Amino acid sequence: MANSALLVMDVQRSIVDRFEDGGGYLPRLGEAVDAARTAGLPVIYVVVGFRAGHPEISARNKSFSAAARSGAFTESDPGSEIHPEVAPRPGDVVVTKRRVSAFAGSDLDLVLRAGEIDSLVLAGIATSGVVLSTVRQAADLDFGLTVLADGCLDADLEVHRVLTEKVFPRQAEVLSVAQWTKSLGA
Template sequence: MAKSAFLVMDVQRTIVERFGDDPGYLPRLRRAIDAARAAGIPVIYVVVGFRPGYPEISPRNKTFGQIAARASAGGGFTDERATEVHPDVAPRPEDVIVTKKRVSAFAGSDLDMVLRAAGIDSLVLTGIATSGVVLSTLRQAADLDFALTVLADGCLDSDAEVHRVLTEKVFPRQADVVTIDEWIKTA
């Protein structure tokens, strides 16, 4: 029998503020998190964060190099507020919080170790952005032989068409893609 974990990825206060044009997102995600807990499925939060000075970031890294450059002007992902999960979907004390250093939830984190130690072989993916953490994590998790479910409306992207193509055409090759309501019925 599969043992699942529910991943809430990059739903940090500062990231939600940048993707905040869907007022229904956090309440939908909260319902899914509550359903996972009610079904006894562990909830794991994945956040992106770095040490002060960004020693983990190479200037050759196009995505994260820009973050490090902006951080020198006063922003970034090194302080508590930047790495804080949005309070509307905040973790409970029993939840695991994993800090990653790249786009995939597995890259530069101990996520795989946490999952293997708990005997987890199936993942439910949610997060911001569909074309970022969700895509990268899905690809790596599939290569690690996890069974996968993506909650399409539990993911956000700044480009609605990219979100649609990923959830309707790309993700179904490696995952079951369902809505939160559909998933809650089976959780």
């Protein structure tokens, strides 16, 4: 596990706020973060973010054009902050991406290569967004992959189930947070 890192993706205030309770999502994700730190694994936070005025977003981009219209996910937007329940600590890396995948428009690959990381543990919101896109791209880049099924959250429970039970296992090991933390000896 020395070459692994935990990616905590898109767990930003305005994204988390879209979910009523999340079935204890943030405390469970906090357990994964704590277990990674205890095991000495890097915790890398991935956030979606844009410059003021959103010059990175085309009007043709269905996913992000609403963010541009509303002024969301800029440095001045408090909703773009990582949720305080799982906030980074000194030494944690925060990577800003410009699209859905954690790799798109970010320096994530550079950070991973510099850290000689070849295996990723993925958690985040949404399962059908950043997690799916990152699984696909990371698999194509030959990273070993683990997805924490209950460390991911999606507005559509059926889509979450199909992805974690049928799609992700083709390219990743899919575990619960409890199973993963136990495998670390935490």
